[in-house]
Amino acid sequence: MVNVAIVGVTGYAGEELLGILLKPPAVRITSVSAKIDKPLHISEIFPKFKNRIDLVCAQPNIKDIVADSELVFLALPHTVSMEIAPKLLNAGKRIIDLSADYRLGDIKVYKEFYHCEHKDKKNIPGAIYGLPELYRQDIKNASLVANPGCYPTAAILALSGVLACDTGLLDLTTIFIDAKSGVTGAGRKIAEGFLFSEINEDFKAYKVDSHQHMPEINQELSKIAKKKIKVTFVPHLLPVNRGILETIYIKKTKKLKAKSQKLITLYKKFYNQEPFVRICQEGVFPRLKDVVGTNFCDIGIQEEADKVIIVAAIDNLLKGASGQAVQNMNIMYKFPEQAGLL
Ligand SMILES: NC(=O)c1ccc[n+]([C@@H]2O[C@H](COP(=O)([O-])OP(=O)(O)OC[C@H]3O[C@@H](n4cnc5c(N)ncnc54)[C@H](OP(=O)(O)O)[C@@H]3O)[C@@H](O)[C@H]2O)c1
Incomplete structure (x- = not known):
């Protein structure tokens, strides 16, 4: 107990x-x-x-x-x-x-x-960065877990599948993250910009390439890729209560063009043991309705001749915050990792 x-x-x-x-x-x-x-x-x-x-x-x-x-x-x-x-x-x-x-x-x-x-x-x-898919061993004995931000959770999970396997596959100078979040991402604050009448039926970009989650994404991706990464990150405010969906565009290098194994296969292998990451079948892409109210991160991958498009979706309050925090607690106390989360 x-x-x-x-x-x-x-x-x-x-x-x-x-x-x-x-x-x-x-x-x-x-x-x-x-x-x-x-x-x-x-x-x-x-x-x-x-x-x-x-x-x-x-x-x-x-x-x-x-x-x-x-x-x-x-x-x-x-x-x-x-x-x-x-x-x-x-x-x-x-x-x-x-x-x-x-x-x-x-x-x-x-x-x-x-x-x-x-x-x-x-x-x-x-402090241990509390993304179980990358730092589970360290989280086990941590005294202080820094639970990841919501946008970084989706971005890092979307990209680590390929970065951790082979950094030569993609042109890492061309990572463009087009991110959208529901309104609860901003917390329960009273501000004009968050009034129903302001947000409803609207859609806008904000903090373009200057959002505070961008350095967190850069820091973690750089660690995985073992080289400095600087993404382009544009968040948008979606007129829904909860959910984050990120569409990420990256150019391929010649090495990936020559590779026989599809990226989707690589991702399925990489996240094989992960209880809360689901890789979509080819041609299928995540949607908010499938992840809102769950601790899952859904990832879809599209490979083109010259680029890769990765789409990831999470619930910002669950896998992007409290669900992930409980997942971390479960790891710290050796409880079943899914306890309370399914
Ligand atoms: N919302 C998300 O999707 C999300 C995702 C990932 C991470 N986070 C992070 O998680 C944290 C909480 O987010 P949130 O969205 O729940 O924010 P929130 O709705 O604004 O809630 C903040 C909470 O902190 C309390 N608080 C503020 N100042 C305090 C003080 N000096 N002493 C004691 N309690 C204090 C507030 O109490 P009162 O209500 O009494 O003011 C409230 O309970 C933030 O750091 C946020 O960045 C949020």
Whole structure:
């Protein structure tokens, strides 16, 4: 039995975490907290949890969290996580942080894209990037898991199938990622740009080639390819609640043109043992409806004479956030990896 605390439970990711963590029998939720002004029973905030859990949501009390839990999920905005994480780590607690605070190894890049100084440089080197498909062995013993961003999860899973197998197959200077996300990707904030009347029936690009997830994608792809990679990344806001779909274009090199084995075969082999990656049959491409509400990443591949097109889809709140966080917990505590997630 593992005792867990959820900090940031009133947000989209925290709410999702609570829903998932109520299912596995080997997990006990000991505390739920948020920025909240006055303590409220969790069922007053989310009536759907009435009669399912008897906890009051209040501001996080580090002393109580340390006393009552061994694993803490931080579903907090960036900068808030790095205020809390060191206190928990010093007390010997394990953390799965859903924010971006421990994902980037280079604090200069963090400052450039998140517009603030990093306040906990000490714990960055020990943080494990929580993408199970690539770092499962390291996650097992991690004290601090940096749960990946939603856009990077889809992009890295879409591309690592080929990068990890042979870096000579594609022209890595030509990776173009056309990404679309549902509105929950921005969190439960009140802002004009996220009003129903602004988003409904609309579709637009934003943060073109400057989104904060771009350096995370570059960092992880560079590690896999063992050379510096700089993608072109254009996110779009989709008028749906949840789901991410990314279409990725890359030019082939001569080496791939001469290769007899199809990329799709290579991907099927690469992800053969992965419980949450599904490779579509040839000519079939992912759609949001097949992944929303699940922890799966669906990947479709189209090979042309001179280029490859890869399409990946996930639920931003599950494989892109809370589902992946629970997958990481399952790995850390040697639970079946799919527990609570199917
Ligand atoms: N949404 C996604 O699709 C997604 C995907 C991957 C990763 N993430 C990351 O996961 C984290 C949470 O995302 P989200 O979408 O759930 O955000 P959100 O809806 O804005 O929720 C943020 C949560 O943090 C709490 N909080 C804020 N400041 C706090 C403080 N000083 N002390 C205690 N609690 C505080 C909020 O409490 P109040 O409600 O009381 O203000 C709320 O519970 C973010 O870092 C985000 O980037 C999100």
